[in-house]
Amino acid sequence: MKFRQKYLRRAFVGLIAFVSLIGFSFSRPGERLFDIAKNLDLYASVFKELNKFYVDDVNPNLAVKTSIDALLKSFDPYTVYYPEDELEDFMTMTTGKYQGIGIVLAEINDEYRVAYVDENSPASKAGLGIGDQLISVNGIKISDTPEAEPSKLLKGQAGTSLDISILKIDESTTKTIHLKRETVQINNVIYSGIIRPGVGYISLEEFNASATKELKTALTTLRQAGMQKLILDLRENPGGLLTQAVDICNLFLAKETKIVETRGKVEEWNKTYTALNTSFDSDIPLIILINGHSASAAEIVAGVMQDYDRAVLIGKKSYGKGLVQVTRDLPYRTKMKITTAKYYIPSGRCIQAIDYQHKNSEGQAIAYKDSSIKTFKTQNGRTVVDGGGILPDILIGKDLMSSSFTQALMKQYMIFLYACHYQKNHPKIASAESFVFSENDMNDFQNWLKNQKFTYESPVEKQVRIAIDLAKKDQAYAGLETSMSALKSEWSSSTTKELLAHKQEIISLIEQEIILHYYLQKGVNQWSFSKDPVILESLNLFNQPQKFQEILAKKNK
Structure with missing residues (x-):
């Protein structure tokens, strides 16, 4: 307890010192300095009372981190505080390097699956593929670890070894793979x-x-x-x-x-x-x-x-x-990125x-x-x-996922999971450039989706549901409830209707996801050269050099 009180005193003295440093930059230094000192005093008092009397133990690190995040959020989303335990992620963003095996995990239905594999990484060399399920790391079951811990288990000093247990998409039993961590470069x-x-x-x-x-x-x-x-x-x-x-x-x-x-x-x-x-x-x-x-x-x-x-x-x-x-160093090996x-x-x-x-x-x-x-x-x-x-x-x-229905498919990992299903039933596919998701494939996706825990409520359905709920509560509109319920039944096949309405958008997303599973990001790029309308427009413009020059030379009014 003495250490905690001493720590709080040191922190508060540090805050007051900070005030004395920044106060003179304001147009009214005396008034602004008083306001800052007063509010920091209030903050320290609130924290002291919480620490002393709150029914449960107060985690000072979490409490202060939460308050700092809330403070910075009131300015803009780019001014961010990095505590010591997040510095590794910060350095990865800056340098593009980290020590690990080169995969990104996604938590889907209480399972951790490989969502991305870096080419030429230890994971890629060992045969890990997108969609594979991670079961354990060095004997530690993933299901027993807190959220975000699985990724931390995979990271470590380059040259160190680890054993991971995985369930491949096309296999029914788990297998253990021995890997060595390396310095992975995230390519630009x-x-x-x-x-x-x-x-x-x-x-x-x-x-x-x-x-x-x-x-x-x-x-x-x-x-x-x-x-x-x-x-x-x-x-x-x-x-x-x-x-x-x-x-x-x-x-x-x-x-x-x-x-x-x-x-x-x-x-x-x-x-x-x-x-x-x-x-x-x-x-x-x-x-x-x-x-x-x-x-x-x-x-x-x-x-x-x-x-x-x-x-x-x-x-x-x-x-x-x-x-x-810019990034500023703070005490106790923490940093702050601030808009300047x-x-x-x-x-x-x-x-x-x-x-x-x-x-x-x-x-x-x-x-x-x-x-x-x-x-x-x-x-x-x-x-x-x-x-x-x-x-x-x-x-x-046109932005992919422009419809709320497509966004729901992606958010609930339906496109990803279907690509896993597709890969399980198709050991090989055509090259990335020539792969086509056929009409029969689309019918298969529609049937597969019916058996998944996919939920979707269109904006119109949401408004009708709200109106029905209000009608139930207000006797003046009780007679409308039956009519609106009948209207709601018209949307019983809304998923089928949405699939038809956004068919080409969904096919494009499924094609890219399937190609990513088989050929990684390089394959998706190769696919785009004959399918992407923006790239095709660019190639068309290059074939018209006069138009190209006219765009750059013309003086619009």
């Missing part, structure tokens, strides 16, 4: 290749510390293979390190070209980043693909290339994250979509109003706008 470039004569394609999934190096290696290999044009795919890329975005822009822009500027409250965060090196290729015809999940560093690359009329952007409007974070600035690309625009400074009546951040959106000009005089992501030059593509 998940695919690169020549997809049509002279046309290179690179899919960049992240912007961790090795992104530029990987991309340059891929570019060099493709150039040697005859690449004359390039499609750079940044769809689903959530971003990463700002410095990597700058260096990747430099690959396609001349030395000393201005790339991005950051502006914050503190002078030291106001910086201008320029291209420091000779470009890899400042002339190659370039198409960049983006969508609603392209964010942050991915938007910097896409936006900078658009501002300099260096690339044609194809796809859907990007996410709209124009905020910059906004970034501005060469035209002068910031593409931040959400205004976190102003909240609505429910305390939620809101999108910037259309009236606040400003127009800017690219180098060739094309009109572009700020305040809501990067708008591509050619708008095309």
